[in-house]
Amino acid sequence: MMMNTPHTTLSVLASLPPDWQTWVKENVARGCEPGGMVAIMVRDGHFSSQLAQLAVAEASGQQPGAVAMPAMRPHPRIEMNSNVIQAADRPVNVLLRMRAPEIILFGNVLSDEECDALIAYTQQRLERSGVVGDGDGATQIHTHRTSRGAMLQRGETELVSRIENRLAALVHWPVENGEGLQVLSYEKSNEYRPHFDWFDPNVAGPRKHLERGGQRVATIITYLSDVEEGGGTSFPKIGLQVQPKKGCAVYFANTNAAGEVDHNTLHAGEPVERGIKYVATKWLRESEYK
Numbered sequence: 001m002m003m004n005t006p007h008t009t010l011s012v013l014a015s016l017p018p019d020w021q022t023w024v025k026e027n028v029a030r031g032c033e034p035g036g037m038v039a040i041m042v043r044d045g046h047f048s049s050q051l052a053q054l055a056v057a058e059a060s061g062q063q064p065g066a067v068a069m070p071a072m073r074p075h076p077r078i079e080m081n082s083n084v085i086q087a088a089d090r091p092v093n094v095l096l097r098m099r100a101p102e103i104i105l106f107g108n109v110l111s112d113e114e115c116d117a118l119i120a121y122t123q124q125r126l127e128r129s130g131v132v133g134d135g136d137g138a139t140q141i142h143t144h145r146t147s148r149g150a151m152l153q154r155g156e157t158e159l160v161s162r163i164e165n166r167l168a169a170l171v172h173w174p175v176e177n178g179e180g181l182q183v184l185s186y187e188k189s190n191e192y193r194p195h196f197d198w199f200d201p202n203v204a205g206p207r208k209h210l211e212r213g214g215q216r217v218a219t220i221i222t223y224l225s226d227v228e229e230g231g232g233t234s235f236p237k238i239g240l241q242v243q244p245k246k247g248c249a250v251y252f253a254n255t256n257a258a259g260e261v262d263h264n265t266l267h268a269g270e271p272v273e274r275g276i277k278y279v280a281t282k283w284l285r286e287s288e289y290k
């Protein structure tokens with residue numbers, strides 16, 4: 001005799017851990033690109049690409065085949081399961097982690113002595129900072145960026161090399177893919193207005209910069225000083241602000257694992273109101289930066 005089996009619809013979405021169900025639904029509701037969502041789910045190592053694809057398709061009411069599986073590229077990676085990461089020679093603390101965009105706040109990245117030494121080393125070389133020109137890609141002085149800064153060569157001194165090796169170990173990304181450290185100094189009212197660190201491939205000037213090392217896949221801003229008032233690094237599209245703290249660093253991914261640029265990484269160095277803000281920015285390229 002035939003038994004009538006009740007018709008059930010299997011929900012892949014419902015099989016995900018609750019926080020991931022929420023994440024998928026929220027990002028679909030925000031209109032995020034499905035392929036990029038799949039890339040994040042897979043990159044974090046939790047899901048197979050097939051499972052991620054099915055869940056995203058279900059949440060967005062699409063046929064699974066309609067959600068393209070993006071080609072995954074290598075991407076910086078920060079260990080997920082610990083609040084301390086042994087980054088080459090130093091244990092670095094993980095203080096806060098956000099998934100999309102991926103933003104991570106680290107503590108104890110540099111010692112006070114290393115911060116002071118880096119400031120002292122660059123003090124005589126600081127010049128007004130510039131921005132990348134839209135037309136020819138050359139550096140331009142602009143009211144949007146009023147700090148002073150110095151571009152260091154990769155491995156320029158033992159200290160620079162030590163810091164670069166540490167950052168590379170922290171995010172699992174080769175030293176050779178990093179631009180030289182850029183040390184910045186912001187005095188009263190100096191700022192860097194909202195901008196992206198990634199280069200827009202649709203604009204001639206920025207596109208030129210892609211020829212050397214590819215896209216800036218991630219940024220690490222290390223704070224070399226405390227600031228008495230103002231000077232936070234803010235992310236206006238997602239309502240996040242990081243207060244500078246000497247020796248801490250904020251990491252953010254400018255692209256996802258599918259290589260797509262993330263508009264939510266818009267960020268600014270807020271005007272300094274009291275004290276002097278010093279940071280060292282490290283931009284990580286897609287490939288070797290010669």
Ligand SMILES: O=C(O)CCC(=O)C(=O)O
Nearest residue numbers: 192232233268269279281
């Ligand atoms: O000074 C800051 O907080 C931000 C610096 C920055 O955005 C950059 O160097 O690209």
Ligand SMILES: [Fe+2]
Nearest residue numbers: 195196197267
């Ligand atoms: Fe920036």
